[in-house]
Amino acid sequence: xxxxxxxxxxxxxxxxxxxxxxxxxxxxxxxxxxxxxxxxxxxxxxxxxxxxxxxxxxxxxxxxxxxxxxxxxxxxxxxxxxxxxxxxxxxxxxxxxxxxxxxxxxxxxxxxxxxxxxxxxxxxxxxxxxxxxxxxxxxxxxxxxxxxxxxxxxxxxxxxxxxxxxxxxxxxxxxxxxxxxxxxxxxxxxxxxxxxxxxxxxxxxxxxxxxxxxxxxxxxxxxxxxxxxxxxxxxxxxxxxxxxxxxxxxxxxxxxxxxxxxxxxxxxxxxxxxxxxxxxxxxxxxxxxxxxxxx
Amino acid sequence: xxxxxxxxxxxxxxxxxxxxxxxxxxxxxxxxxxxxxxxxxxxxxxxxxxxxxxxxxxxxxxxxxxxxxxxxxxxxxxxxxxxxxxxxxxxxxxxxxxxxxxxxxxxxxxxxxxxxxxxxxxxxxxxxxxxxxxxxxxxxxxxxxxxxxxxxxxxxxxxxxxxxxxxxxxxxxxxxxxxxxxxxxxxxxxxxxxxxxxxxxxxxxxxxxxxxxxxxxxxxxxxxxxxxxxxxxxxxxxxxxxxxxxxxxxxxxxxxxxxxxxxxxxxxxxxxxxxxxxxxxxxxxxxxxxxxx
Numbered sequence: 001x002x003x004x005x006x007x008x009x010x011x012x013x014x015x016x017x018x019x020x021x022x023x024x025x026x027x028x029x030x031x032x033x034x035x036x037x038x039x040x041x042x043x044x045x046x047x048x049x050x051x052x053x054x055x056x057x058x059x060x061x062x063x064x065x066x067x068x069x070x071x072x073x074x075x076x077x078x079x080x081x082x083x084x085x086x087x088x089x090x091x092x093x094x095x096x097x098x099x100x101x102x103x104x105x106x107x108x109x110x111x112x113x114x115x116x117x118x119x120x121x122x123x124x125x126x127x128x129x130x131x132x133x134x135x136x137x138x139x140x141x142x143x144x145x146x147x148x149x150x151x152x153x154x155x156x157x158x159x160x161x162x163x164x165x166x167x168x169x170x171x172x173x174x175x176x177x178x179x180x181x182x183x184x185x186x187x188x189x190x191x192x193x194x195x196x197x198x199x200x201x202x203x204x205x206x207x208x209x210x211x212x213x214x215x216x217x218x219x220x221x222x223x224x225x226x227x228x229x230x231x232x233x234x235x236x237x238x239x240x241x242x243x244x245x246x247x248x249x250x251x252x253x254x255x256x257x258x259x260x261x262x263x264x265x266x267x268x269x270x271x272x273x274x275x276x277x278x279x280x281x282x283x284x285x286x287x288x289x290x291x292x293x294x295x
Numbered sequence: 296x297x298x299x300x301x302x303x304x305x306x307x308x309x310x311x312x313x314x315x316x317x318x319x320x321x322x323x324x325x326x327x328x329x330x331x332x333x334x335x336x337x338x339x340x341x342x343x344x345x346x347x348x349x350x351x352x353x354x355x356x357x358x359x360x361x362x363x364x365x366x367x368x369x370x371x372x373x374x375x376x377x378x379x380x381x382x383x384x385x386x387x388x389x390x391x392x393x394x395x396x397x398x399x400x401x402x403x404x405x406x407x408x409x410x411x412x413x414x415x416x417x418x419x420x421x422x423x424x425x426x427x428x429x430x431x432x433x434x435x436x437x438x439x440x441x442x443x444x445x446x447x448x449x450x451x452x453x454x455x456x457x458x459x460x461x462x463x464x465x466x467x468x469x470x471x472x473x474x475x476x477x478x479x480x481x482x483x484x485x486x487x488x489x490x491x492x493x494x495x496x497x498x499x500x501x502x503x504x505x506x507x508x509x510x511x512x513x514x515x516x517x518x519x520x521x522x523x524x525x526x527x528x529x530x531x532x533x534x535x536x537x538x539x540x541x542x543x544x545x546x547x548x549x550x551x552x553x554x555x556x557x558x559x560x561x562x563x564x565x566x567x568x569x570x571x572x573x574x575x576x577x578x579x580x581x582x583x584x585x586x587x588x
Contacts, residue, residue: 273407
């Protein structure tokens with residue numbers, strides 16, 4: 001192919017990809033500033049003609065909801081106390097996602113080091129841990145429900161944090177093990193001569209050397225926890241509802257009446273992924289394949 | 296303490312946590328699948344019913360439909376994502392302005408929360424008011440029953456997933472392409488091979504391992520499809536967009552057939568395992584001569 005046409009083709013594909021990627025997010029953004037009657041406008045409006053902050057007022061301060069019937073309070077649309085405000089849900093999501101990240105890193109990095117240096121348990125142990133990542137979570141969710149019910153721990157942060165361990169820990173162990181294997185063993189040997197123990201080597205030498213990778217792994221784990229829906233849907237009722245569950249519960253309870261406020265809530269839920277994507281680009285392939293493919 | 300003991304000590308907390316919160320629930324789920332478990336039998340002790348739950352599952356047409364729906368969606372969405380990923384990866388092996396700024400923008404869909412994506416696409420497909428619905432109606436001159444007709448609803452879910460996960464294929468293939476030895480392709484070009492010929496005969500076979508890994512990871516993840524159907528269609532109309540995970544979720548937590556749900560979830564686990572094994576064993580169907588995945 002000649003240079004000219006090829007260049008044009010590349011530009012066309014890039015522009016198309018950009019538009020396709022950004023359009024839904026832009027649409028969500030603009031919808032969150034639309035008054036209720038513009039959401040049902042025909043033809044659909046991309047940019048609101050009369051932008052309003054009412055939707056965001058509801059998301060952040062629990063202000064009135066504007067729906068197709070006009071202005072009404074939250075309780076008249078959604079019965080019961082099943083659904084909480086997005087501020088609380090946002091905080092819950094933040095707490096759960098950060099805590100399970102911390103726990104997975106704390107427990108997972110020594111395990112990763114052990115696998116990388118000693119091939120502990122042969123191949124089988126490693127593959128067992130890997131296979132958990134591919135197990136459908138729906139298989140274990142009912143026993144987990146019974147378990148936390150037994151300890152009266154349903155609808156609490158620990159229930160979610162420990163349930164997410166099956167999703168996060170294999171991820172942390174495999175990603176970090178793949179990275180630790182690239183750290184030269186000479187570092188360990190030199191430290192051993194100075195009389196350092198294995199845990200000390202890990203804490204004082206290996207981890208400080210791996211900060212960028214560990215940070216990227218932490219962000220991935222955070223996003224896994226932040227995005228999770230199924231487990232949270234089952235293990236939370238009210239106090240520990242996360243943002244995804246709250247969004248889906250509101251959507252179910254209001255059947256299309258308050259798309260404006262829910263757009264604002266959805267955008268709030270999208271924000272961390274949106275921001276962190278820029279940081280994670282370099283690690284994406286490594287992360288999504290748990291270290292199997294080097295990006 | 297010997298090195299070996301230290302190695303096990305370092306990994307022990309992980310093993311305990313994984314055993315307690317994945318392995319134990321897994322076996323307990325298997326155990327429950329042989330009992331009649333529902334809220335009315337909880338207190339009296341679960342009656343043992345042998346394989347009845349499994350027999351009930353394989354004779355339930357909705358189970359088979361969920362299975363069919365899931366594989367139908369997975370087949371098409373993974374294929375489309377692979378094709379889009381290939382086009383994007385080929386494009387991004389070229390040099391152009393702002394490339395390093397554009398790449399992170401394109402991976403946003405894989406990072407953001409799926410339920411919010413489901414919500415956004417629900418806005419798009421809403422009858423007459425949604426933008427995709429509106430454009431579709433304008434183009435065809437008819438009212439397209441998005442989310443109301445089973446086939447259209449299925450494709451709405453596929454389109455949503457394609458938007459969300461094509462960037463994954465793109466990044467995987469791009470990583471694979473940039474690590475390919477340039478010399479081989481250049482030598483082929485010198486021998487008079489065209490760009491298309493080089494791609495089919497050289498690049499694609501060399502990419503084979505990366506493509507297979509990407510297909511496998513994406514397929515296994517897509518087999519668990521739940522969030523988007525829940526938001527977009529609620530499994531409907533009827534059961535036409537019910538996926539396996541959704542079906543099991545419904546049985547266990549909406550209809551409270553918990554023993555039955557446990558049995559179907561085990562069938563699902565076996566299906567995923569068989570799929571994975573077959574995929575790895577028969578990887579030879581893919582063009583190229585290199586060994587397994």
